Structures are given as structure tokens and as C-alpha cells.
Amino acid sequence: MPVIGAVISLLGDDGKGNVVTAIIVGDGQKFWFKGYVHDNSPMRTPLANMRVDIWFDEYSPEPPYTYRKSWWLCTVYTNNAGYFDSYPYDTCYLKYMGQSMRGFPILQLWQAKLGKIWEGEVQVNLGFKATVT
Amino acid sequence: MVESNVVTVTYSAAPPPTAISLNLQVNKSTYDPAKDELWFMVTASADCYGKALELYVDGQATGLRNNFGNNPYGDRTHVNIVVSPVNMPQQLKAQGSHSCKVASVGW
Numbered sequence: 001m002p003v004i005g006a007v008i009s010l011l012g013d014d015g016k017g018n019v020v021t022a023i024i025v026g027d028g029q030k031f032w033f034k035g036y037v038h039d040n041s042p043m044r045t046p047l048a049n050m051r052v053d054i055w056f057d058e059y060s061p062e063p064p065y066t067y068r069k070s071w072w073l074c075t076v077y078t079n080n081a082g083y084f085d086s087y088p089y090d091t092c093y094l095k096y097m098g099q100s101m102r103g104f105p106i107l108q109l110w111q112a113k114l115g116k117i118w119e120g121e122v123q124v125n126l127g128f129k130a131t132v133t
Numbered sequence: 134m135v136e137s138n139v140v141t142v143t144y145s146a147a148p149p150p151t152a153i154s155l156n157l158q159v160n161k162s163t164y165d166p167a168k169d170e171l172w173f174m175v176t177a178s179a180d181c182y183g184k185a186l187e188l189y190v191d192g193q194a195t196g197l198r199n200n201f202g203n204n205p206y207g208d209r210t211h212v213n214i215v216v217s218p219v220n221m222p223q224q225l226k227a228q229g230s231h232s233c234k235v236a237s238v239g240w
């Protein structure tokens with residue numbers, strides 16, 4: 001499977017009509033990820049049957065926000081149009097656990113099938129990405 | 134390995150309200166109200182399962198409603214309102230062009 005030259009466009013879906021690269025969610029609100037994989041030719045030819053893994057990237061909660069670890073969330077495959085969607089089986093939600101000593105929310109990240117993935121203080125936002133290997 | 138762009142998810146104690154848009158299409162551009170069936174196809178921007186909508190013609194409610202929960206294939210973002218000679222609203226029986234829209238009912 002040729003992955004060199006693949007381009008992944010990832011979007012977040014808040015389940016409320018917003019499908020964009022930056023979404024805002026409340027406590028317990030389901031969200032998920034979707035997008036397209038195509039080659040990097042001018043034709044942007046869709047790449048079908050590509051394995052796409054979706055990850056949560058953990059960074060330190062305070063500046064300079066150094067990368068710590070990627071947490072695997074799910075694997076999906078592209079259809080003939082190069083489209084992938086983690087809905088409805090691999091949705092996520094955030095659970096508010098309270099405030100940290102510094103006044104920021106402590107959040108848990110849950111995945112529908114896997115359960116609790118991660119917990120920590122969040123000063124700004126959470127970052128997610130997709131990969132093709 | 135190829136990586137995508139990053140999608141950010143921001144937590145908010147007061148998340149923004151639901152903003153759903155409805156898109157309407159019809160399967161015919163000309164019709165005979167005594168013979169033809171018109172299919173008004175409604176697509177929602179997000180899951181609207183269980184939510185109802187009504188067809189308006191020339192700004193007036195027609196009483197013709199359907200519910201996203203009625204899609205026979207379980208598609209939560211798509212439903213049709215079918216108009217046939219039997220239930221043809223008065224406005225659509227008049228000759229000429231008509232403006233049609235759908236509006237949510239109770240949500």
C-alpha cells in the first residue's frame with residue numbers, strides 16, 4: 001500500500017453540526033473524527049482502503065507544552081472516496097473531574113469502546129491527529 | 134508514516150448551542166398536481182433523529198410533516214416529504230413557480 005505522498009485531512013465533529021479542525025465540547029458531549037486521504041498529486045486522487053489510526057497527543061499542560069505521548073483511539077479504513085469516519089463506534093467524550101490547584105479543568109478523555117483513555121489538567125485544548133502507516 | 138493536521142478539542146463548561154442547518158431539494162422542476170408525485174428531500178447537517186419538520190410553500194405551512202426518525206434506512210440526517218395528488222397542498226395546485234422550504238417543528 002503506497003503511503004508515501006498520502007495526505008490526510010482530519011476534521012473533528014461535535015455532533016451539533018460543526019465539522020471543523022477546532023471544535024468546542026461540553027461535559028459528556030460526544031465528538032468524533034472524520035476526513036479524507038488522498039495522494040499529493042494535483043488530482044488529489046482519493047486513496048481507498050487505507051488504514052487510518054486516530055490518536056490523542058498528550059502535551060504538558062503548561063508552557064512550553066512539550067510533547068509527551070500519543071494515545072491510540074481507534075483504527076478506521078477509507079472507502080472508495082478516500083473518506084473515513086470514526087462515527088458511530090469510536091466516539092469520544094470529555095468528563096469534567098474538577099479544577100486543578102491552578103484553576104484549570106481536570107478532564108478525562110473517554111472512548112466509547114475503550115473506556116477511559118487519559119486524565120489530566122488542560123490549560124488550553126486537546127490535540128488529535130490521524131496517521132497512515 | 135504520514136500524519137494529518139491537528140484537530141483541537143476545547144472543553145467548555147457552557148458549550149455553544151446546537152446549530153443545525155436543513156437543506157431542501159425536490160425531485161422535479163415541473164409537475165402536474167393531478168398526476169405527479171413530488172419528493173422533497175431534506176438533509177440535516179447533524180443527527181436529527183426523532184425530530185420533526187414541516188413543509189412550507191410560498192411562506193405558508195402546509196401541514197405536511199415528517200420526522201427524521203422515519204427514515205426507513207435509519208439515516209439520521211435525511212428524510213423525505215412525499216407529496217402526491219392525494220395530499221397536494223393547495224398552494225402547489227396553483228400554476229406558476231412556488232418557493233418551498235422546511236422548518237423544524239418543536240425544536
